[in-house]
Amino acid sequence: MRKLQWGMIGGGEGSQIGPAHRLGAGLDGLFEFTAGALDHRPEEGIGYGRSLGLGDRAYGSWQDMLAGEKAQDNPIDLVTVATPNSTHFEITKAFLEGGFHVLCEKPMTMTVEEGEEIVKIARTTGKICAVNYGYSGYSLVRHMKAMIARGDLGKIRLVNAEFAHGHHADAADAENPRVRWRYDPAQAGVSAQFADCGIHALHMASFVTGQDVTKLSADTVSCIDVRVLEDDAMVNFRMDGGAVGRLWTSSIAIGRQHGLGIQVFGEKGGLRWSQEHPNQLYYMPLGERLQIIERGEANLSPEADRTSRVTIGHAEGMPLAFANIYADLAEAIRARKENRSIDPAADLYPRAEDGLRSMAAVFAVAQSGKEDGLWCDARPPMFR
Missing domain, CATH: 3.40.50.720 (NAD(P)-binding Rossmann-like Domain)
Structure with a gap:
């Protein structure tokens, strides 16, 4: 081939x-x-x-x-x-x-x-x-999505997402050109930390639940005074399938390294995953004992099996998650060339529509943050 x-x-x-x-x-x-x-x-x-x-x-x-x-x-x-x-x-x-x-x-x-x-x-x-919301390429993120889609958790009630690190916490580093531009509206736009990291967590919430954000309320703050744009944000949101969402993103959380993680809670159970420990997905069925699902183990979903390359117990990192996005795209391109349907387990790459929804959320967070947490429509006009 x-x-x-x-x-x-x-x-x-x-x-x-x-x-x-x-x-x-x-x-x-x-x-x-x-x-x-x-x-x-x-x-x-x-x-x-x-x-x-x-x-x-x-x-x-x-x-x-x-x-x-x-x-x-x-x-x-x-x-x-x-x-x-x-x-x-x-x-x-x-x-x-x-x-x-x-x-x-x-x-x-x-x-x-x-x-x-x-x-x-x-x-x-x-x-x-x-x-390139590349973190959606992780094998157990896709298994998480599959479990939710097949009803393992029942109706989803609550999503809690985070993307918090501490790499911009030093006020003495605020004028470093490699840092400063991120908080400059002329170069970064209307948002800094949420636009840089928060939208990854928000996309993750939508990706695994299959629900889109409809409205949000944000508390944004510049903890380092010379910054015009936010370095910390707390966002509450609502989704079109009825789920309630909470999202925290920060660049001044000293001690946090990467800090992307998600928890989903439904009527029948909960799931928890962290990007810094991507080989484990924690699953708590209602009334039962905590289970640890390992990447690469037997009897996972087709979505997880397709995106797992090395044997169980060995770490798969960010470049392999990116590789899963590229593998999805290769399958999508070949399916078009061959005039056939795409493999459903590969039809998971983030679309332009996802990029548009993220940008609408960025502007909604910026507006809400300026207006003391006013609830704002997070949908782009063409999807309202």
């Missing part, structure tokens, strides 16, 4: 996210890295791309890459956009309209209006537009 061809924009030398994408895309042998515009500096981008084996398909800009790939007899099947946030909309729009499937890093856009436009373009062109 011929590998699908994959390209990347951004993620150049020294990038934090670039290696994770290259590992994830190449892990299962489904994609071949064949094209890239890896740096906003043309010469550096071309040089680094060639060092990775891209040859004359190492481009100096995304515009050159778009034109070059459209002219190829065998162009890329998928492009990943891993550039600064403010460029996501322009690049994603151009490649969708150019006839390419796209995986965009989050946030998909900087405004709700841009998000709605991307959703419409993806629907009109028929091209896949996925958003």
